[in-house]
Amino acid sequence: MSGKTYNNIEDFLIDNTFQSYCAGRDEQCTAYWEKYIDAHPEQQDTIDRAKRLFHILSGQKKPINQQVKKLKETLARNHHVEKRKVRFGVPTWAKVAAILFAVAIAYMWFTRNEPDRDTTAYISTAASIYQTNKGEKKKFELPDGTKVTLNAASRLELGALFNHKDRHVRLIGEAYFEVEKNKEKPFVLHTSDFDIRVIGTSFNVKSYPDETSSEAFLVEGIIEMRSNYKNENAIIIKPNQRVTISRESLSEKARKDEASKQTFKTALKEIAIQDIEEPIDDVPLPDIAWKDNRLEVVDRDFVSLERVLERWYDVDITLRGDEIMGYRFTATFSKENIEQVLQALQKVKPFKYEIHGKNVTIYQQ
Amino acid sequence: MLWERMRNGDDDAFFDLYASLYAELVNFGIRTCGNADLSGEATDHVFAAIWDKRQHLDRVDNVQSYLMTFLKRRILRLLEKQEKINTALRQVKADDDWMEMPYDEFIIRVQTNEIIQLRLKEALGKLSFRQKQLVHLKFFEGMTYEQMAKMTHMSIKTAYNTLYDALKVLREELKDF
Numbered sequence: 001m002s003g004k005t006y007n008n009i010e011d012f013l014i015d016n017t018f019q020s021y022c023a024g025r026d027e028q029c030t031a032y033w034e035k036y037i038d039a040h041p042e043q044q045d046t047i048d049r050a051k052r053l054f055h056i057l058s059g060q061k062k063p064i065n066q067q068v069k070k071l072k073e074t075l076a077r078n079h080h081v082e083k084r085k086v087r088f089g090v091p092t093w094a095k096v097a098a099i100l101f102a103v104a105i106a107y108m109w110f111t112r113n114e115p116d117r118d119t120t121a122y123i124s125t126a127a128s129i130y131q132t133n134k135g136e137k138k139k140f141e142l143p144d145g146t147k148v149t150l151n152a153a154s155r156l157e158l159g160a161l162f163n164h165k166d167r168h169v170r171l172i173g174e175a176y177f178e179v180e181k182n183k184e185k186p187f188v189l190h191t192s193d194f195d196i197r198v199i200g201t202s203f204n205v206k207s208y209p210d211e212t213s214s215e216a217f218l219v220e221g222i223i224e225m226r227s228n229y230k231n232e233n234a235i236i237i238k239p240n241q242r243v244t245i246s247r248e249s250l251s252e253k254a255r256k257d258e259a260s261k262q263t264f265k266t267a268l269k270e271i272a273i274q275d276i277e278e279p280i281d282d283v284p285l286p287d288i289a290w291k292d293n294r295l296e297v298v299d300r301d302f303v304s305l306e307r308v309l310e311r312w313y314d315v316d317i318t319l320r321g322d323e324i325m326g327y328r329f330t331a332t333f334s335k336e337n338i339e340q341v342l343q344a345l346q347k348v349k350p351f352k353y354e355i356h357g358k359n360v361t362i363y364q365q
Numbered sequence: 366m367l368w369e370r371m372r373n374g375d376d377d378a379f380f381d382l383y384a385s386l387y388a389e390l391v392n393f394g395i396r397t398c399g400n401a402d403l404s405g406e407a408t409d410h411v412f413a414a415i416w417d418k419r420q421h422l423d424r425v426d427n428v429q430s431y432l433m434t435f436l437k438r439r440i441l442r443l444l445e446k447q448e449k450i451n452t453a454l455r456q457v458k459a460d461d462d463w464m465e466m467p468y469d470e471f472i473i474r475v476q477t478n479e480i481i482q483l484r485l486k487e488a489l490g491k492l493s494f495r496q497k498q499l500v501h502l503k504f505f506e507g508m509t510y511e512q513m514a515k516m517t518h519m520s521i522k523t524a525y526n527t528l529y530d531a532l533k534v535l536r537e538e539l540k541d542f
Contacts (some may be wrong), residue, residue, distance in 0.1 A: 008536070009536045010529055010532035010533050010536055013532050013536075014508070014511070014529050014532060015526060019503070019504070019507075023507060025507070049536075049540070049542070053532075053535060053536065053539060053542070054504060056472075056476065056481060056539065056542070057472070057500055057504035057505065057535070058504045058505055058507075059392070059395045059471070059472060059475050059505050060399060060401040060475050060476065060477070061388070061391055061392075061395075061405075062405070064384055064387055064388060067383075067387060068380055068383060068384055070389075070414075071380070071383060071409070073414065074409075074413070075413070112538055143427065157377075159406065186533065196542055243450055295384070319423065320423060321423075322423075322425065322431045322434060322435075323434075326438065
């Protein structure tokens with residue numbers, strides 16, 4: 001660094017500090033060499049070649065200081081640059097709507113506290129609040145005749161003017177709706193990610209704050225889903241379609257649906273529309289099995305299963321062990337208690353558990 | 366430990382963790398798959414997932430090993446999606462030991478420019494084993510002269526000179542780039 005002469009490419013490349021500069025490893029080295037470059041414009045060309053050779057020999061990696069900077073920006077916007085092609089298995093109209101929708105949703109997770117349209121304006125003073133705790137499941141009839149089954153740890157608020165001019169409700173958690181038909185008074189459901197305008201009758205909505213995705217599944221009728229934020233475009237959902245809105249913008253969820261035996265990929269990581277085949281006989285689909293006191297788990301890892309079990313059985317679960325968190329399960333439970341569930345899961349993957357009152361600890365064998 | 370600080374809400378600890386472990390993880394991906402983009406993507410995914418869940422994470426005894434397993438899983442997923450999973454990796458699971466390629470194989474694979482691939486191959490063909498080893502350790506793994514000298518049982522001066530000669534050959538072969 002001091003008193004040395006640099007003539008050709010190898011003179012630069014052999015130097016420790018120059019290597020650090022190319023790799024972006026050290027602030028002082030970066031500062032030093034940037035100054036050097038300014039002071040020796042005649043060597044610009046040689047230095048550029050040296051940097052290019054470094055880039056080749058280091059495996060085409062970007063300098064780490066640039067990587068960190070890029071990561072910070074990415075996390076701040078919660079926006080991940082994807083180079084992959086978008087793939088949809090749905091008709092063009094849904095493609096266009098979904099792509100526009102997805103763009104809006106891309107800003108959702110981080111801007112969720114500053115909506116364009118304040119949903120609370122619709123429900124400024126909730127006339128009634130229906131709520132369930134962990135481990136509870138309740139069925140209500142709303143003033144307009146709509147039947148709602150509320151799953152565990154969920155909450156439904158009715159707008160003060162519910163059933164006057166229209167019917168606005170807000171949901172946190174999961175509920176199955178059988179909406180009473182009334183063309184004069186549109187039924188509008190608000191969740192943190194989207195609004196659903198009900199044109200038809202029966203659908204299931206899941207929107208838990210601690211989950212990485214929200215879902216709406218339509219059994220009968222037609223619903224129109226609309227994003228809460230910048231974009232006005234809406235998607236119309238038809239029966240036996242499930243819409244998943246992923247909040248984890250960097251995850252890719254490939255969902256194999258047991259009934260339809262098709263695999264769909266979450267396009268643009270934000271939204272997926274799946275066509276689900278009509279259920280055979282009376283076997284209800286996983287989405288709404290919970291209504292009939294069946295807990296259906298389809299290819300979930302232990303971390304997400306943990307949340308479901310916590311709500312369903314009103315327990316606090318602690319998972320210990322890196323391997324365990326990645327365990328995946330597909331199972332159906334109906335009348336079992338939490339211990340029986342764990343024992344059943346143990347038959348599939350090895351782990352140990354301890355139950356002390358409401359606290360369940362699951363750990364590696 | 367950075368992991369503990371991060372769990373307790375120290376966001377700077379996350380970025381420090383990223384800066385210190387990023388190269389190791391990406392390098393592993395390159396050594397096993399020969400693809401810098403894939404490797405970078407997988408690594409970024411791992412860190413972004415950690416960021417999302419940073420305050421809900423469990424204690425981890427060996428952070429490197431944990432992240433490595435996570436990375437392997439992610440790489441397999443990405444390869445499956447891109448239908449690029451080759452027979453060697455198809456058999457392997459996230460928990461197994463993965464086959465790593467030697468430097469002169471992956472460093473060529475990872476280049477996106479075919480002409481560079483060709484020239485680099487010729488250049489590496491002209492280097493001795495020792496020279497290739499030092500180029501690998503210095504430029505890919507980022508070791509210091511002390512570390513390299515220790516690993517190769519050379520003196521620092523010999524390492525320095527051997528590397529300098531290697532660079533002359535490389536520079537000559539790749540001088541149009």
